[in-house]
Amino acid sequence: MDAVWSLCYAHLRKKKLQNGIIALLILLSTLLLATSVTVISNTKNVFMDIHRKTNGSHQILTLMNQLHDPQMIKSWWDKQDGMKVSELLPYRNLSGATFQGKEIANLYLFMMNTPAAQAKVDRFVFAQGGEALSPEAGSIWIPTSMAMTNKIAIGDSIGFKTGERMFELKVSAVVVDIPYGGPFATGARIWMNSTDYHKQLDTLQGEDMYMLGLRYDDYSESSRYWHSFEEGLGTPYLESKTDFEAISSFYFIINKLIGFVMIFVGVVMMLVALYTIGFTISDAILSNYKTIGVLKSLGLSSNKLIAIYVMQYAFLSVIAIIPGLGISYFLSKMIVESSLSYLKAGDLWVAIQGYDMAMLAGVVVFIAVLLCVLVYASKARYVQPMQAIRYGMSEMENNKMIKRLQVISGAKSIFERMPLPFVIGLRPILKNAKDSVLIVVLTTITSAVLVLGFVLLNSIFAIQQTAPLWGYDSSHVAVTIFNKSAFSRADLEKEVLADPRIKNIGWMSSLNGVFAPDQMPGAERAKRESINGNMDVLDGSFDHMGMAVLKGYNPRNSNEIALGVNVAKSLGKDVGDVVDVYIEGHKHTLTVTGVYQAIANMSYSARITADVVKKYNQNYNAAELCFINLADSTLADQIVQQLNTKYKDSISAVTQQTLLDSVYKDAATILILPMSMMGLLFVGVTFMIIYSICRMSIRKESKSYGIYKSIGMTSNQMRRAISAGIVALSAIGVVIGIVVGVYVLPILLSDLFSGYGIVQLPLIREWGGIIAVALLSVIAAGFGSWLSSKVIQKTSPRILVVE
Known part of the structure; x- marks a missing residue:
């Protein structure tokens, strides 16, 4: 031993x-x-x-359209065993808020009347500020997502637009609000003191809307509860529902x-x-x-x-x-x-x-x-x-x-006709097959990892270029109407359409749609739970707004609908099929014209024209959001400034880039560190392994290099020949690695995103950047071989020959 x-x-x-x-x-x-x-x-x-x-x-039930009696809904769920039910939470919607004089972009506000009692469901968790049952008069609680994204701290004031006027409230606490405070959130619950709520919001048109939170002792039993609930209603639940x-x-x-x-x-x-x-x-x-x-x-x-x-x-x-x-x-x-x-x-x-x-x-x-x-x-x-x-x-x-x-x-005669530096570089590659394979494998893997990281980060940073494939529009300017009483759609249309800089516009709003379980395939129907999805209602052309579909086409007529991929999958529907959907309490039978993907709402959504809703509601006006396309996209900032100045009391205009940045900028920032770290690790590993391989190879061939020196070749000529051979070999690996990183690895990622409603991952392949980052592995290989060959420079020909 x-x-x-x-x-x-x-x-x-x-x-x-x-x-x-x-x-x-x-x-x-x-x-x-x-x-x-x-x-x-x-x-x-x-x-x-x-x-x-x-x-x-x-689950969060949102009762906003008075299609069901909120008190009756709460009463039914309160009687159920094996679950907890929150209080009915009254709220009003606002679509405009300012901080330090600047508009907070892409944030839809739920102004909540905070109950003065300990919550049974979704208890308040205070990240900052003192704990209390409800905010003090003149103050609000905001979610961590809103605070961190906009760098809002305790004591800061936030302005809220109600239409005719604006009011300000101070932030007294920042709370963890799980249902409306996650990454990529475009909605935020603002918790108000009850006195402030009535003082500031009772003058708004309409009535209070309500939220109701449900927590099951065993969430897997939720389908059984919903089967009984909808049997008691006599219809599918027609309002909005957000699942776990x-x-x-x-x-x-x-x-x-x-x-x-x-x-x-x-x-x-x-x-x-x-x-x-x-x-x-x-x-x-x-x-x-x-x-x-x-x-x-x-x-x-x-x-x-x-x-x-x-x-x-x-x-x-x-x-x-x-x-x-x-x-x-x-x-x-x-x-x-x-x-x-x-x-x-x-x-x-x-x-x-x-x-x-x-x-x-x-x-x-x-x-x-x-x-x-x-x-x-x-x-x-x-x-x-x-x-x-x-x-x-x-x-x-x-x-x-x-x-x-x-x-x-x-093959001696062939080598004799080749330049000596070429032979010196080629000889160790042919002689040491295993070394050569390892070098190709290393550079392939390194370049594939570098390319995948670059493509992912670039695709998120430049998401505006592929926005339609993520389920968004590709219009240049988005206008949100926050004060309908002071706003005239006809006046805005007349002005913008007369502007030669503006190509076209479209008006959009969102409604809740319900797909009953009786039209689902057998496996899904067994769950006996209706699908509640967001309905994008457009008065205009989906195609003009740049909204993409994976198959078929966007709806154009009053009997057509396009389905998100997860709705289509759950219903077992495809282009040409017929589907029943409840909108504002009315049942519509529509033909599926297209299927699209959207990361928003995880593709549990659908698209219809405003004419569908007008069948039962002639006064329906899809004027919550206006999309504007320009003849020259570089004028977007100029148009936004002019619209905000002229219609400051009723609308808020932003560029599409601003909206996308507000959602995805944080995601790109989080990804930079781990992706960069993994790429640099592989570059370092490639350098070290190739350095070691070349050093061993040079020591084995020391006598040959001594002979080359003795016949007049300089050390640098031999070093350049060796490095050139390694660089040529690594270039083969880079070519393979680019193919793997650009086309093969994203296929694996598609499985990860499919659950989020993205079945075809939208990637931006900027070939200049791809080639540049992939060449880092060639540089690492060349530098490693050059550094390892330094021993040739330090050794005399006589010693090399003797060895």
Whole structure:
């Protein structure tokens, strides 16, 4: 056993660079895998823990159109066992708010009359400010999403537009509001003192609307409750309903994306580590074949020879996996806190949990390394002492080498006609096939990871270019009407259509649509729960507004409808089918003309023309939002400024870019750190491994380089030739990597986004940037080979030839 320990120690001491690189690869594999599983598990853990501690609602019923009696609805749910029901929460809608004199873009406000009693469902969680049952007079509570996005602090004043006038209230607390305070939120509940609510909002047209929160002891039983509820109503529930899946989904999406990419990169990193270990062991056995034969002839068994390698890499794994797990704890904590910052509220912020999954990832890496070592080290079992001493390799390998030399000799005339630098660069590539394959694989993986990260980030930063494929319009200006009493649609239309800068306009509003369960396929009908979706009602042309469909076309007539992909899937409907939908309490039978995808509402939505609603409501006016297309998009800011100046008492105009930035800018910011980190890790790994490979290759061929020097070649000429060969080889990997990063990996991501209503991921492929980031792997490979060849410069020809 002393001989085994001595040889193991010798391997660790003599090959410090190789061992260091392998240990680093194992560390990075552990770090990425452990971080990914920790991030994914803790995203759900943190959300569910906060949801449980606050008695968070599983469903929110929004009663806004007086299609059902709110008191009757609450009374029915109060009588049910196995659930908790919130108070009826009165509210009014406002669509305009200002902070520090600037409009808060893309934020629809629910002005809530805060009940002066402890909430049974969706209890208030105070992130900032003093706790109380309701805000003091003259103050409000706002959600964390609104506060963080707009950098609003305690004591700041926010102005609210009611039409004829504006009033201001001070922020006295920031609260965690799970149903309306998640990432990408475009709505916010503003909790008002009851006195302020009546004083400021009773003068508005219309009556109070209501919200009702439902929390089930067992959410899986919700379908049974709804079956009984709708039987009691005698009709489907016709108002708006938000399910738990929609409440929770956008809290998870960023971390799911980060976790997916990290798992992929971590698995690839581990495969690279295993390949490198196998390559190193195989090379070590071949290089020391004669020595192994001598050791075997002296009585050292095959099992003990294998044990040398097992002990060596077990030691390297242990010293790499432990710090990898330690670093992953802090990295995963940073990612989770960044992406779930809207849930952070003092003591309710949950510490990182589920670290046993990270430990399991470390164990998996350790076992994978040992199995790889056993497979490759077992080659030492077949070393025959006589063949090893005679040939320095097995007789079979010796015969293969003779054949290769014959092939090279046959191609001698071809090499003789080539420039010497070209031959010097090409020779090690052809001679060391395994080295060449590893270099191609490394640069392929590195460029694929870099390209995928660039394409994802660029697609989010430049989302305006693909807005229709995310379910949005592509108009240049959006106008929100917040004071209908002071607004004239006819006047605005007359003015803007007479402006030569404006191409066309469209008027849109949103209604709730209900699809009854009796038209669903058997599997879905068994749930006996109607689908409540958002209906985009347009007075104008969907096509002019740039709204895209995946198949078919947008509705144009009063008997047509386009369905979001998740509604179409749930109903089992396709283009040409007929569907029944309840709108404002009236049943409509419409023909499906198109199917589209939209991340908003997770594609539980539909599109209809205003003529559909006018069948039963002749006075319907789809004038909540106006989309304007310009002849020259560069004039958008100018048009917005003019509209806001002239119609400041009734409308709020913004550019489409402003709306999209308000939703997706934070997502891109969160993604930058992990995507950049993974790309740089692979660039560094590529550099180190290629440096090590080239250094070993140069040492093996030192006599050849000595001869080249002795016949007059300079060190730099040889170094340039070697680096050129590596760069050419890595360029092959880059080409493959670009294809993988641009076309193959996004297919895997599509499965992740399909649950959010995006079945075809809209990506922007900016080829200049793609090629630029992919070339980083070529630069890393070239720099690694150039740096490793420095030994040629420092060594005299005589010493090289003698060696």
